[in-house]
Amino acid sequence: MKSCGSPEHSLKGQERMHTYPEAVVIEEQGLRDGIQNERVILPTGLKLEIIDQLVAAGLTHLQVASFVHPRAVPQMADAAELCAGLKPAAGVAYSTLVLNAKGMERALDAGLRWVEVSLSASDAHSRANVNQSLALARSRMAQMVRRGKDAGLRLRGSVQCAFGCRLQGRVAPDLVLDMVAEQLSLGVDEIKLADSTGMAHPGAVQELCGRVREAAAGKPVWLHLHDTEGKGLVNVLAALQVGVRHFDTSFGGLGGCPFIRGASGNIATEDFAVMLHQMGIATGIDVAQVAAVSRRLEQFLGKSLAGKIHRLARRDDIELFSEPADSP
Amino acid sequence: MKSCGSPEHSLKGQERMHTYPEAVVIEEQGLRDGIQNERVILPTGLKLEIIDQLVAAGLTHLQVASFVHPRAVPQMADAAELCAGLKPAAGVAYSTLVLNAKGMERALDAGLRWVEVSLSASDAHSRANVNQSLALARSRMAQMVRRGKDAGLRLRGSVQCAFGCRLQGRVAPDLVLDMVAEQLSLGVDEIKLADSTGMAHPGAVQELCGRVREAAAGKPVWLHLHDTEGKGLVNVLAALQVGVRHFDTSFGGLGGCPFIRGASGNIATEDFAVMLHQMGIATGIDVAQVAAVSRRLEQFLGKSLAGKIHRLARRDDIELFSEPADSP
Numbered sequence: 001m002k003s004c005g006s007p008e009h010s011l012k013g014q015e016r017m018h019t020y021p022e023a024v025v026i027e028e029q030g031l032r033d034g035i036q037n038e039r040v041i042l043p044t045g046l047k048l049e050i051i052d053q054l055v056a057a058g059l060t061h062l063q064v065a066s067f068v069h070p071r072a073v074p075q076m077a078d079a080a081e082l083c084a085g086l087k088p089a090a091g092v093a094y095s096t097l098v099l100n101a102k103g104m105e106r107a108l109d110a111g112l113r114w115v116e117v118s119l120s121a122s123d124a125h126s127r128a129n130v131n132q133s134l135a136l137a138r139s140r141m142a143q144m145v146r147r148g149k150d151a152g153l154r155l156r157g158s159v160q161c162a163f164g165c166r167l168q169g170r171v172a173p174d175l176v177l178d179m180v181a182e183q184l185s186l187g188v189d190e191i192k193l194a195d196s197t198g199m200a201h202p203g204a205v206q207e208l209c210g211r212v213r214e215a216a217a218g219k220p221v222w223l224h225l226h227d228t229e230g231k232g233l234v235n236v237l238a239a240l241q242v243g244v245r246h247f248d249t250s251f252g253g254l255g256g257c258p259f260i261r262g263a264s265g266n267i268a269t270e271d272f273a274v275m276l277h278q279m280g281i282a283t284g285i286d287v288a289q290v291a292a293v294s295r296r297l298e299q300f301l302g303k304s305l306a307g308k309i310h311r312l313a314r315r316d317d318i319e320l321f322s323e324p325a326d327s328p
Numbered sequence: 329m330k331s332c333g334s335p336e337h338s339l340k341g342q343e344r345m346h347t348y349p350e351a352v353v354i355e356e357q358g359l360r361d362g363i364q365n366e367r368v369i370l371p372t373g374l375k376l377e378i379i380d381q382l383v384a385a386g387l388t389h390l391q392v393a394s395f396v397h398p399r400a401v402p403q404m405a406d407a408a409e410l411c412a413g414l415k416p417a418a419g420v421a422y423s424t425l426v427l428n429a430k431g432m433e434r435a436l437d438a439g440l441r442w443v444e445v446s447l448s449a450s451d452a453h454s455r456a457n458v459n460q461s462l463a464l465a466r467s468r469m470a471q472m473v474r475r476g477k478d479a480g481l482r483l484r485g486s487v488q489c490a491f492g493c494r495l496q497g498r499v500a501p502d503l504v505l506d507m508v509a510e511q512l513s514l515g516v517d518e519i520k521l522a523d524s525t526g527m528a529h530p531g532a533v534q535e536l537c538g539r540v541r542e543a544a545a546g547k548p549v550w551l552h553l554h555d556t557e558g559k560g561l562v563n564v565l566a567a568l569q570v571g572v573r574h575f576d577t578s579f580g581g582l583g584g585c586p587f588i589r590g591a592s593g594n595i596a597t598e599d600f601a602v603m604l605h606q607m608g609i610a611t612g613i614d615v616a617q618v619a620a621v622s623r624r625l626e627q628f629l630g631k632s633l634a635g636k637i638h639r640l641a642r643r644d645d646i647e648l649f650s651e652p653a654d655s656p
Binding site: 201202203204227228229230231232233234236237238268271274275278279280307308309 | 529530531532555556557558559560561562564565566596599602603606607608635636637
């Protein structure tokens with residue numbers, strides 16, 4: 001993991017309104033959230049090749065599968081086989097996502113150490129997504145977290161629809177805070193807030209992330225953003241300004257929840273990295289190499305992905321975009 | 329024009345890091361920058377209908393044409409006829425763009441009071457776009473501005489490629505500042521910085537806009553952003569944080585410069601407005617009505633526009649997105 005305790009810096013020449021970090025941490029979500037909604041099933045071998053390419057491009061955190069019912073998400077039916085095929089790499093953490101006790105057992109069997117345990121803050125979304133009321137899903141969380149901790153996993157507790165839900169509308173920040181506090185009291189090692197619907201805006205991001213970071217008391221707080229309304233990167237800036245240093249992205253801007261209309265597109269890894277590099281913030285990744293993966297998947301899927309930077313085929317274009325403004 | 333001297337407010341519940349305005353001013357660029365690159369020529373009657381719809385949707389500033397050579401930009405060949413057909417409306421300002429002395433004479437003949445006089449800060453772009461070196465274009469600016477002022481026009485001086493150029497690469501902020509100072513000394517009433525290539529990032533926006541606002545000493549400073557790299561809205565936030573209150577947008581995210589590869593898409597009026605409304609900042613426009621115009625043009629052009637919000641056909645979806653987070 002890139003150090004996030006490294007010295008911070010302000011942008012050169014700018015009023016000293018903000019302190020930005022020297023580096024941030026990305027978890028690549030393309031092969032989990034990114035493709036889960038795609039009808040064309042990726043062969044396990046292709047997924048493993050893509051993972052190798054992403055690791056070669058400098059990604060150190062990758063969510064590679066979810067242990068969900070294969071009928072609900074056929075794209076994830078090969079999760080165990082995929083995990084068995086992963087090549088260990090120094091400094092690289094592969095994670096999986098689980099939504100219920102059965103998923104947790106399958107994740108334990110698969111042997112990866114990093115597991116994300118996820119709930120939705122929207123009752124309507126919880127019923128649509130996992131066929132459980134929010135209350136029931138919360139009551140089952142404790143058992144899952146205990147099981148994972150007993151097995152020595154590194155656990156991330158995450159809250160979906162943290163900034164609103166298209167099925168239900170508003171989601172109260174106090175409810176999200178309460179769910180976060182509950183997960184922390186159960187002993188999760190990290191927290192994630194997911195804007196599953198792309199409804200977050202800078203004001204909401206700064207308010208909620210500020211409060212959650214305070215509650216997390218030094219534990220990493222991840223932010224998972226969708227670009228549904230075009231606000232993916234503006235919410236990144238808002239989050240950076242209140243101290244968030246951990247972000248989910250998907251190569252090419254893949255992604256979306258099958259149960260929420262219009263919820264397409266995680267923020268694109270390449271677009272995110274270019275902006276941060278221009279601002280002098282390191283991500284540790286080679287944008288041109290990630291873009292090559294995105295173009296490869298575009299060919300395989302036979303469609304354009306929603307990100308912007310990967311469409312620039314020429315490496316010198318990408319390098320031009322990535323130059324920090326204050327470099328010579 | 330919406331008052332921009334109105335009381336300012338901080339976002340509720342947020343650390344008081346920023347002061348945001350109660351309202352901003354939009355100049356709708358869809359029928360100028362938006363369509364100039366489209367091969368399908370819009371009939372003048374359709375343009376006039378769209379302008380009426382946009383005014384009905386609350387837009388108070390609209391750039392409706394440029395006086396450029398019809399062979400270079402066939403879409404603008406009807407500029408004089410269009411101007412003659414505009415319906416005067418209380419509180420509504422129609423503007424045109426000119427790039428040279430001949431364009432200025434045509435604009436004067438057309439009789440509109442608001443004229444934007446524009447130069448590129450990139451020598452390479454200036455040569456490609458208007459077949460003049462930057463030095464020559466600058467030397468001819470003085471004459472154009474004097475002619476416009478003598479005729480009683482309200483003049484906006486604008487600098488294209490203010491944040492970089494794909495043909496040339498870096499553009500020095502000091503050069504942009506020098507060009508702005510020259511335009512101000514010639515007596516323009518307003519200044520505009522155009523990120524013609526979408527290369528701006530939050531750090532560059534805050535540095536350059538901060539310096540230009542200081543030089544402008546109270547005269548309006550407009551920002552014209554493209555979403556080429558997905559940074560349109562994040563640059564809006566950065567600009568708001570250093571006091572910019574005037575923004576160009578295009579309905580549906582239309583736009584782009586024909587001479588710069590990949591330079592597609594102004595920021596979308598609807599996406600911009602939804603974000604600002606969510607943050608409690610007024611734009612004075614009805615997003616659903618603007619979105620209807622975008623969908624109408626999508627049908628006419630037979631292609632999707634790059635914006636996000638206009639794709640949501642249902643008014644209640646748009647209203648859900650537009651609710652400020654702190655409303656009941």
